[in-house]
Amino acid sequence: MTDTDTDLDGWIAGQAEIAATAMLRAISATDLVKHRPGFGQTVVPLPGSVLASPVPASYDPDPDYFFHWYRDSAIVIDALRVARIEDLVGDVAETRLREFVEFTLSLDRMDRDGRPAHARFRQGTTPDFLRFVRDEAEIGRWTADWVRGETRVNPDATPDFTRWDRPQADGVALRAIALLRWPNGADEGLRTGLRAVIEADLAFTLAHGREPSFDIWEEELGHHYYTTLVQAEALGLGAAWFAELDRPVEARACAVGADELASRLGEFWDGRLGFIRSRRGVSGGSERKALDAATLLAVIHAGRASGPHSILDPRVQAGVTALESLFETAYAINRDRPADRGPALGRYAGDAYYSGGAYYFSTLAAAEFYYRLSAALRDGADLPAAAENGRFRERLPAGRDRPASAAAALRQGDAIMATVRAYTPASGAMSEQFDQGTGEQTSARHLTWSYAAFITAAAARSAATGRRRA
Template structure:
């Protein structure tokens, strides 16, 4: 389908998009149930053999040499991947094997709920198997001993063999359960599941909704696993999961729980209204969108240099629903994207003097120092998807389509002919850095391409008077 200036200016754009989509589909699937891979962590006395249903963040083994070790099942990343798997299935790029992947993922996820860190902490000689220079990275017994019940799914990540992560890490993190619930609810809403699979998925959805009800008000670590506090992204996906969960529960006849979810979802949205940072001139208050949604509120409301964060934009596409506020059609959310675009346009050398038709390569927040410090594929693709979602929701659709294609053109410029996508492409050279073949990067491309098709169809559909 050709509908944008990218296609009109460069006839190779659409063929590239199709090729990359096919490659990203294959590359992402390599992270699901990677049972042929074995990960050795000799310094920690570990050999990890993934189980069916696990989703690794990257199937390319790294050991901070320099690529990081991403051979873990992240609750957040796996939910994003399973949602992208649904898109591949709906668009008939993958057959019924997608349903088997979903079944395996569900069983793996439910089994994790039975993990108990007290048993791990009680193992005699646990620390003796770890190389002395690595003991600083090993979790303390008391930290492991508290991991049981709800605390398991707040672990951020587990090993893909279904065991607890024994390394020090940022915990707890509360975005995984609501993201997983949203992903599964979309599978259900699409009518893709037979009665048997629906019966397996239902307990996991209920668990994730109940977890979100119990814990959304509590502080946790942000999407980047760096700061503890109350985070826009985590709250937004929690609110969306509760809203979608309420509709689902209503359909099951569980009206009491549905009403509770609905009330709590509304409470989340009211709280998020306070995350707006108003930067209007006191002498001129005509423009109501001069500001941005801050990404976090830390303890004692301390300021954070990460207040302006792409996580806010990602929340708008990961929690996409019917709400007018806190989504791509929200003028304040659009203003937040403007501020982020300006930030990275100025900060990243690869954005200076870029070719016509290319958008800014996007990162996470100002001053990022992780690996190359950005740019990130999922950030730039997230900005593109945001634009396509905004186009589908009305307004100046052509402008949003063009802008989304401009971000995609930048992704294309820094994607090798192989179609491989790492986590980052260097802000100075554009070379790929950090974890190779990041499942989230490929999932973001799949989701972005789907949003582009939806936007194109919506813009071409005849409109009533």
């Protein structure tokens, strides 16, 4: 091991502790208060809510992320499990899990007297903010199933009455995946709550898996690779879970649903472009979004160990190469980077949100991809040699045997992690983006997803180096 490797080891260990502390700060943040004067709101988070960012901003200039997003919260709760395995947190993890389950169940009991509730909300909204309020007819459809199609709610378990792109179906599937991964040693009360949430989330996924929804970035309505993959994975895990509970009818339904979604995943491959398209069936959608980091995030979050749509899939590997090539050209911080650093990744070409720059969670997903690949090769998997991943194997470069290929993948993960380190301040604070030209942090400060992504990437590195297996 070189001095450089040891130095990176030390930084990753220290940053993982910072990330775990920061992530915990956003879960059950009952000491925080968010005022939205234009909407007449004062929001105090309830136990179990997960803030996308605990910073009470109001687009001044940071965005208002003081919400419980379904997707973000599922990613965080999964990272909490990993943090516990990695000894970054202790028994507080189970406490926060219990609160998360109770908060989720409380959403089903939310005030469903939609029209009067909406009217009360409108009464507190100033005239210049009324244009941001949802239509009364939309709120009037409030049901438990409708709630699961939401993108986000307020962390005090009240509806988000602002206009936002809905419906979304990925967060519910991700939540089922995250909860199905937690150990079964919890007490009976927690197990009962877990079963209730998982069953409802799987039922929702079965019922709505064929329907279009908004993408992970909440921008375009259609069918999306990310959503389809996490839905298929949730139903596959659900089938095995129901089988263990000796519930064959539900197990069969989930298995059939998973197979149907899995068959649709192949439709996203574009042989002409040479990568998996992020979306299809999007009316008026932008072709520049066909290549999207959401496809990489889908593979990381679904977490398949092998086979199609895993880290060992040649088509997935082709997409990683295409993303790296895109952002190596597009971003000045990549064009000018030192030779021992990997590329920083954003979302898609021409992204105009805030700096349109690199995202911590996209870049960390790339590092995690290589770490997981290294661990798989180290454990005996073969690096496939196919036409689709030819450029990937050239860029790695793949060694002549498994140990050499595993070492190459580990080096590439470390090179990307070195880039994350270069744009993370000494305090360890991680926002949503870092600018594509200057590397300065932009968009939401203390993004909880960024910290969660660091924890899972660091854990994947531990597995790749043989130190720990999360």
